[in-house]
Amino acid sequence: xxxxxxxxxxxxxxxxxxxxxxxxxxxxxxxxxxxxxxxxxxxxxxxxxxxxxxxxxxxxxxxxxxxxxxxxxxxxxxxxxxxxxxxxxxxxxxxxxxxxxxxxxxxxxxxxxxxxxxxxxxxxxxxxxxxxxxxxxxxxxxxxxxxxxxxxxxxxxxxxxxxxxxxxxxxxxxxxxxxxxxxxxxxxxxxxxxxxxxxxxxxxxxxxxxxxxxxxxxxxxxxxxxxxxxxxxxxxxxxxxxxxx
Numbered sequence: 001x002x003x004x005x006x007x008x009x010x011x012x013x014x015x016x017x018x019x020x021x022x023x024x025x026x027x028x029x030x031x032x033x034x035x036x037x038x039x040x041x042x043x044x045x046x047x048x049x050x051x052x053x054x055x056x057x058x059x060x061x062x063x064x065x066x067x068x069x070x071x072x073x074x075x076x077x078x079x080x081x082x083x084x085x086x087x088x089x090x091x092x093x094x095x096x097x098x099x100x101x102x103x104x105x106x107x108x109x110x111x112x113x114x115x116x117x118x119x120x121x122x123x124x125x126x127x128x129x130x131x132x133x134x135x136x137x138x139x140x141x142x143x144x145x146x147x148x149x150x151x152x153x154x155x156x157x158x159x160x161x162x163x164x165x166x167x168x169x170x171x172x173x174x175x176x177x178x179x180x181x182x183x184x185x186x187x188x189x190x191x192x193x194x195x196x197x198x199x200x201x202x203x204x205x206x207x208x209x210x211x212x213x214x215x216x217x218x219x220x221x222x223x224x225x226x227x228x229x230x231x232x233x234x235x236x237x238x239x240x241x242x243x244x245x
Contacts, residue, residue: 004177024068025161053239057134063095064094065146067120071142074174075099076128076162077149081109083221088121091219094142096138099128101213129167132174139176163194168201175243180207183239184220186229190235204241 003011053065063069071094078084078098088096098121100106106125111120124131152160163183171181185191195212198204208214216238
């Protein structure tokens, strides 16, 4: 993974061909557990009941989950969770939902959340596509964030990129009218791919004045990876598209 927020990894197996029909699809990530640190294991054992949501095939009542009605921000692939926790702490008037498939990252996020005593954050350890499909109510999100997903830079793997027309339309139904899909990547070719997909997507409007990319908004924390990349002259591209219908 080349950034904190990268959930997927390269080195992919062949397309998923499990016998269950609804799982017969290309996955945008490869699940490799990695070794849990003692701190991550401790967090999973002790803080999941405070921050975790178990996957189930039924829509959530988000007002019940958070104990209030507030704008909701969902982040797909929060990596180790440091930036997600920082955003939740900086915006207590919003509720944050994080989805990550890699257990060490989930453990690290729980530990960070507990250390910062955030009360407006819940996390899933599950496939984001299934969580969106089955658990997130229609028009319930103010923002969906996708920061530094795996670019699948090899041409034969481009079909594994999560930003694809079908995914974008499924995501659109979860955003409220006026809600924003915010993406960021450090791969120019993936940025161009994202832009092409989103420009063609029904029901979205580009928030860029130049109809391409936007400056990094203040609410997206600048990661250590980005700071190193800037010193080396590497670019980062942010895209923000608003649901208009």
